[in-house]
Amino acid sequence: MSAVPVLTIDGPSGSGKGTLARRVAQQLGWQLLDSGALYRLLALAGARQGLAPLDESGHAALAGRMNIRFSSDSAGEENIFLENEEVSREIRTETAGEGASRVAAMPSVRSALTERQRQFAQWPGLVADGRDMGTVIFPAARLKIFLTASAEERARRRYKQLKDKGFDVSLAALSQELAERDRRDANRAVSPLKPADDAELLDSTGMSIEQVEQAVLTLAKTRQLFR
Numbered sequence: 474m475s476a477v478p479v480l481t482i483d484g485p486s487g488s489g490k491g492t493l494a495r496r497v498a499q500q501l502g503w504q505l506l507d508s509g510a511l512y513r514l515l516a517l518a519g520a521r522q523g524l525a526p527l528d529e530s531g532h533a534a535l536a537g538r539m540n541i542r543f544s545s546d547s548a549g550e551e552n553i554f555l556e557n558e559e560v561s562r563e564i565r566t567e568t569a570g571e572g573a574s575r576v577a578a579m580p581s582v583r584s585a586l587t588e589r590q591r592q593f594a595q596w597p598g599l600v601a602d603g604r605d606m607g608t609v610i611f612p613a614a615r616l617k618i619f620l621t622a623s624a625e626e627r628a629r630r631r632y633k634q635l636k637d638k639g640f641d642v643s644l645a646a647l648s649q650e651l652a653e654r655d656r657r658d659a660n661r662a663v664s665p666l667k668p669a670d671d672a673e674l675l676d677s678t679g680m681s682i683e684q685v686e687q688a689v690l691t692l693a694k695t696r697q698l699f700r
């Protein structure tokens with residue numbers, strides 16, 4: 474049997490990867506892997522267990538045993554559970570993103586999560602979004618997208634997204650936090666944020682989500698990921 478088709482979407486914070494990945498997966502009827510959520514869940518699980526933020530072996534061990542579950546309700550809203558408690562909202566704060574970015578820089582944490590992420594590749598196909606989906610986790614993916622947008626637009630999008638969820642955030646503070654997180658993600662030694670050599674670069678500045686989705690679906694069709 475041939476391999477499960479995989480479409481990867483990588484890029485910096487706020488580029489719209491998550492929204493795009495969810496829409497494309499829904500359109501195709503494929504599985505979805507929100508890999509950032511795994512790092513966010515791990516940071517939260519570590520904090521709850523009282524691990525020191527820099528305790529690498531503690532976080533790596535926890536990465537293998539934390540009990541997580543993803544589901545979406547009939548309205549398409551995502552529900553994410555950690556040890557059977559719903560934490561969908563809690564992991565979306567910028568503080569959680571910051572914690573995720575710290576544990577994500579630890580090599581043994583990344584290797585502890587590698588197999589867990591690969592298990593999401595199930596028929597009829599997988600859309601995976603993150604930072605290293607195309608470079609490290611699914612190097613043989615049939616289509617790799619690297620999604621960017623200008624720093625201003627990414628901060629604005631993230632601001633709107635958090636505001637819509639009812640979070641009290643400031644655009645200036647958010648811009649700074651995103652810049653810091655991107656700097657750490659791009660400069661870490663293991664799996665830094667960068668496009669795979671065979672990735673399609675897509676700059677979504679000034680594009681609507683519908684236009685971006687269409688561009689990706691057209692590429693997927695051209696590559697015969699689906700009929």
Ligand code: C5P
Pocket residue numbers: 486508509510512513570573574575577578602603604605606654658
């Ligand atoms: O995509 P999201 O903003 O939820 O990711 C949170 C953090 O998790 C990122 O800033 C990054 O440090 C880390 N991450 C990663 N590799 C991935 C996905 C996320 O290092 N594949």
